[in-house]
Amino acid sequence: MKRGDRIQITCTKIRVDLVERHKIVEVDLSAFVLAKNEKFLIHPDDNKGEYAYKRRYFVYFGNHETPDGSINLEGDECNDDEEYYDMMFVDLEKLNPKAKQIVFSASTDFSIGSGEKEDLCQNTTPYIRICNQWNEEEICRFFLTDDFSGKDCIEMGRLVRDGDLWFFEAMGIGHDGGLVDLVNKFKVENWG
Numbered sequence: 001m002k003r004g005d006r007i008q009i010t011c012t013k014i015r016v017d018l019v020e021r022h023k024i025v026e027v028d029l030s031a032f033v034l035a036k037n038e039k040f041l042i043h044p045d046d047n048k049g050e051y052a053y054k055r056r057y058f059v060y061f062g063n064h065e066t067p068d069g070s071i072n073l074e075g076d077e078c079n080d081d082e083e084y085y086d087m088m089f090v091d092l093e094k095l096n097p098k099a100k101q102i103v104f105s106a107s108t109d110f111s112i113g114s115g116e117k118e119d120l121c122q123n124t125t126p127y128i129r130i131c132n133q134w135n136e137e138e139i140c141r142f143f144l145t146d147d148f149s150g151k152d153c154i155e156m157g158r159l160v161r162d163g164d165l166w167f168f169e170a171m172g173i174g175h176d177g178g179l180v181d182l183v184n185k186f187k188v189e190n191w192g
Contacts, residue, residue, distance in 0.1 A: 001142040001170045009092070009159065009166040013133035016088040018106050018156065020126045027106050027126060029086035030179060031071055032186050033057035034101040039188045041099050043067050057099070059088065060179065070094035071102070089133060090159070092166055100161050103171075103186075104128060107153040107179050128156040130168050142170040152178050 001007070018029035035041045043056035056067045064073045074087040090102065106126060129141040142157055151174030160167050175181040 001140050003142075003146075003170050003172045005142075006160075006167045006169045007140045009130065009139065009168055011132045011134065011139075012092045014090050014092070014139070015131045015133050015136075016090060016104055017085045017129045017131065018104070018126065019085040019129060027086075027108055028061050029073065029088055030058070030060035030105045030107060030182075031073075031088060031090075032101075032103040032105070032182060033059075033066060033071070033096070033099050034103065034186060035098055036100050038101065038186070040186050041096060042188060057096075058183070066095075068094055068096050070096070092159075102159040103182070104156045104158065105153055105179070105182055106156050140168055140170075142172070144172055146172055146174070148174045150176050152176060153181055155182070 016029070016031075018027065020027055033041045041057040056063070059066060059071045059073050061073070065071065070091045072089045074089070088104070095102075106128070127141055127143040130139045131137060132139060144154065144156075148154060153175040155171045155173040155175075157168055157170050157172075160169055177184075
């Protein structure tokens with residue numbers, strides 16, 4: 001796939017992998033579940049109690065699952081080809097019917113102890129792939145080919161609901177403010 005391409009997703013259970021070859025910096029996969037207005041899908045527990053300053057429909061290293069159990073984040077894996085990947089399991093049948101998009105991002109963080117910012121150009125050939133959960137068949141793959149120097153967060157792609165159908169769209173949009181940039185882009189009100 002190339003940026004802007006769309007493909008229909010015909011199965012209801014998929015796995016989303018963020019894959020890095022020859023890992024140099026830590027890159028994390030996140031998912032933003034959005035409503036029709038392209039803002040966070042709201043849950044009644046958002047910003048309350050143990051979810052203070054959190055969005056239940058924002059899946060990342062600090063929140064591994066949506067409240068409806070439709071999206072689950074797994075940790076880092078490594079295969080024999082020295083590919084490192086984060087995995088997310090998505091069940092489109094379980095997903096809240098008010099959800100219209102799921103945006104998947106790749107992000108780095110500050111180097112621990114150094115105070116220096118890492119960027120995504122330090123990794124070689126990161127890509128996102130979508131697989132059928134049942135038979136492991138790859139549906140599509142999108143390689144980042146642009147220069148992302150200075151960018152520490154990238155909107156890799158998104159699932160878009162169109163009536164009863166779902167499509168994956170390759171995006172490749174870089175940001176230099178980490179996950180905070182995307183939280184601010186998708187937030188409904190001023191929080192956190």
